[in-house]
Amino acid sequence: MxxxxxxxxxxxxxxxxxxxxxxxxxxxxxxxxxxxxxxxxxxxxxxxxxxxxxxxxxxxxxxxxxxxxxxxxxxxxxxxxxxQYDRDVMVAIVEDFGSVANTDMDCVIGMYAEFSDYSNELADSLLDSHKTPDAIRSYFDYGAYERDLKLETNSIDTPQGVVITSS
Structure with a gap:
């Protein structure tokens, strides 16, 4: 379209x-x-x-x-x-940046089905980078991490999922 x-x-x-x-x-x-x-x-x-x-x-x-x-x-x-993004997703991204001229696609981290997919992926990456043993990893609170990450992350809800940006 x-x-x-x-x-x-x-x-x-x-x-x-x-x-x-x-x-x-x-x-x-x-x-x-x-x-x-x-x-x-x-x-x-x-x-x-x-x-x-x-x-x-x-x-x-x-x-x-x-x-x-x-x-x-x-x-x-x-x-x-x-x-890689549907037209409707691009509309949402550009609206979030406020104008076409202000849109910086280098700030777009990616698109996820839900915010929790992004936060879980990031948490796993952080835990892996510290070589956290499974016995300790089981104590990690993914829900609390997601809640806190939402407060400091810009996310754009679209019908196709959530776009995460670093702006």
Whole structure:
């Protein structure tokens, strides 16, 4: 599924005429601009120049009604560069960072079915690094470790699981 925006001609809209079209978001700004120009040229209001986004699919909410096409293209590039994550997960990650420009995928530690999967993996790794014998390991309180780790870890809940970031 690709991201899409519903672009509406504002002159027509302000005159009570609903004129617009769905446009696929692309990493090519010129391609999106050409589609918008074509839609505007077909407007019943001659010389139409202004447009707005009145709906969207699979995009972060912060883009709003008047997004910069370069920002939409940057989001699409980010999705293409990170095929290990579904588009909906990328939306959640970018929303957590606050903007496409602020999104640092190097801060993403990984995605887990549940936070406990992450905390248990990290606890086991720490215990293994200290060569903790099984007789002592059985006394480790995984639940308490998970609870405390949640307080100092940024996690993003998504329908597909939990994304852990170091930011």
């Amino acid at each position: 690709t991201s899409r925006i519903y672009v509406r001609a504002l002159g027509a809209y302000n005159n009570g005429i609903l004129h617009g079209r769905w446009i696929d978001v692309s990493s090519d700004v010129d391609e999106m601009q050409d589609e918008i120009k074509e839609m505007l040229s077909e407007s019943p209001i001659k010389g139409e120049e202004e447009w707005a986004v009145h709906d969207s699919e699979s995009l972060p909410n912060f883009f709003g009604e008047f997004p910069q096409l370069k920002d939409l293209a940057a989001f699409e590039e980010l999705v293409e560069e990170n095929p």
